[in-house]
Amino acid sequence: MKILVLSQHWYPENGVHQRRWTWLSELLIEAGHEVAVICPPAHDQRKIGFLSWLRSISSLRKNVGFGPAGERIIRCLYLPAGRSLVLRACNQGVVAGGMLLARFQNVRYFRDFQPDLVIGTVPAIPTALVTPMVATLFKTPYVIDLRDAWPDLLVARDEWNDGTGLEAGHANRIGALPMRLVSILLTMMMNFSYRHSRGMIVTSQDLADDLQAKASRSGRELIITTIRNVFPPKTTYQAHITPEAQPGVLNVLYAGTLGRAQKLGNALDAVKLAAERGVRVNLRFVGAGVARDELLRKITEEGVTAEIHGRLPAQQLREHYDWADTALVHLTNWEPLKRAIPSKTYELMASGIHITGVLDGEAADLIKELDGGHVVAPEDPEALASLWVELARHRDRLEVSQAGKEWVEWQRDEETPRLLFDFLRKIGFE
Template identity: 45%
Template sequence: MRILLVTQYWYPENGVPQRRWSWLAKILIDAGHEVCVVAPPPRNSRSIDDTTGDSSLTRKVPYKGAEGETIFRTSAYRVGDSITSKAASQLRIALSQVRTLIRNRKQIEPDLVIGTVPALPTAGVTWLAAKIFGRPYVIDLRDAWPDLMGQAASWNAGVGDPSIREKLAKNGPLQLVTRVSTKVLNSSLRGARAILVTSSTLKASLESRRELSTRGNSPEVVVIRNVFPVASQPTKDRGNHRKDGHLNVLYAGTIGRAQNLQNALEAAKLAKLQGLHVHMIFVGAGAARELLQEKAQEYGVDARFIRLKPAELLNAYYDWADTALVHLAEWEPLRRTVPSKTYELLFNRIHISGVVEGEAADLISSLGGGDVVPPQDPLALAKLWVSLGNNPQRLRVGTTGRDWVIREREEMTPVRLLQIMEQIEASDGNAPS
């Protein structure tokens, strides 16, 4: 089949959505499918206005990507960290994607359209592309959308005092946008041939929803976990930095709204009162980074903040760490989310301090990947860290989690992905070859 992928994130960016779909695109291409990608240029090449540069990343003519996919670049816009700025940018990119699809209609002509969310406007573009080309479509939902829209009032809780714009938005506009976005997304999901998700609990939840059913028929929901290959690997130096009375804690990932990492700083402060010196390194970026730096100083916590690093450079931080944080806020939909970093840590056999609930907590515990405490309970996290510091043998992680990740990556995911492609192809027999 010729598959069109609509996304707002693509290589050479190195985030989770980009790595997920570079990996899945390779699986599809290796199986004989063609993949076309419609995506904006990388963020570091974006300007305030439409991109007009002539580099391979911003040019308006299609070219081959790293995995053999054909890439059609759209216009894009540089944005700030506020939710409204990001939403405006996503909408403008979505409109540019529609223009790009129409302008290159004869070159693209897909048999199947796949849209990967977030950004949420991608779902609408995917639906429209399917209409333009008269083909079925698949939504790669990834996280617990639209459920997370119900947490919109709490999105900025971890990034400091609300702005005047946020205060005004809460009095009506936010509820309206949430309601409309939820309705549009549910409509897109209902019309999809299949929905791809990253957790089995989200799959079960979606399968039970009447609003996704049309005359008793619902889209098939398929679990495609974020077990994409990682550049980091275990080294002989791992664990050689341990000292009595000290604990090295690493957080590598998004420092954003859904993580609520201030809870971890409070735990480090409480652990210090109990005689444990917690040394923390945060590797990453996000809307909450600046506030977190301020709170670390306020609490007297030994914390370093490192900007995003290429994945292959994370080994030095993994070697340093005694334990690594997987941390989420106490939002009910996040119980159906498994942070992708969980799989990387399991693969690398690094002890996980999981501040999570639901499926993520179950995976960490059942695979022997570490210890779990509930979100928003800094005392419980401090107690765990003190116990780990006093009993360093608990930091040793076996091979169960690593073996499970490898099996999911190399055996289970290709079968699930290619099987749903075959089913769609078989049911859409009039698709051109």
């Protein structure tokens, strides 16, 4: 079978989404399928000047190669992305348009590669909207791979910049009514895309159940499967407990995106509250994102015992993991995030690192059921401070079970391949 994937991000970028699809591509190719992807050149973490962008656009048709799984990579049009939501949305829209154009810019390749199935993978809304169009061009069915709870997250749009230090931005200044209309239109278009897909892949069971319940209320059923982000880690790190550490001190590591959905100012507030109770919490951020400058301002102005390091490859996190007593997995309290599971959760469980989970829903349930750490509710710095004080004073509570590691390995090596190929059979492909 020939499979065409549409994605806003791909190799050599090294984020969660790219690593997930390199892994899935390997499974598909090892099973004898042929995989090609239409995606933009790597640009998400780069500052690209106008002339450099023009040169990269002019060479798109020559910029066709292979990825690490053996997948064919066809690059498409893009815009340099900025930090604001409007600039990012514009880039995502241009990339989606570029996916359509790629069909005509690579006529020779697609003469030999006529896909049997198109898969649109959606951290970005425009990909969900363009996937039915691309599938129509190729006269083939399509599948939506949905990582986040879109379009439900649009309900929280007024809070997207909270905790980032950024102004409301052009989108909010347009006015509440136009933005409400845009949200309604996007919701209708995404639901149309879901409804007409051959099937859907999601990353959490709660999201699968929610989508199925909504479909049932509309008198229809979805073929849907849950494939979690348990892709192979880039490090074989295994944690060890250091009970001889200084009493009354706790080292906390957050390694991930400093973004809108995290609202990590809550963790800084908890550090201050713990200090008032006689416990020193050393909080270390390793990562990048739109909230970085606001976090740095808060750390500096309020004298919080925290520091920020830049983004690092997984292989270079070892010394930070050695330093940490617990690793923070943190989301804010937007209702749709109850159906999200940060990929870092699986990596930490596989490494045996104690997790401080500030989240709700399925992610919280997994950490508790698999004895991977402790959980408190989002946006409750008092509860988080209390947990850290307890861990600093009773370090034996930092020990975690092997159940999390074993479960992640089972999901990765046995459950995911079974679910993936069962799903393909259910939608009519062997």
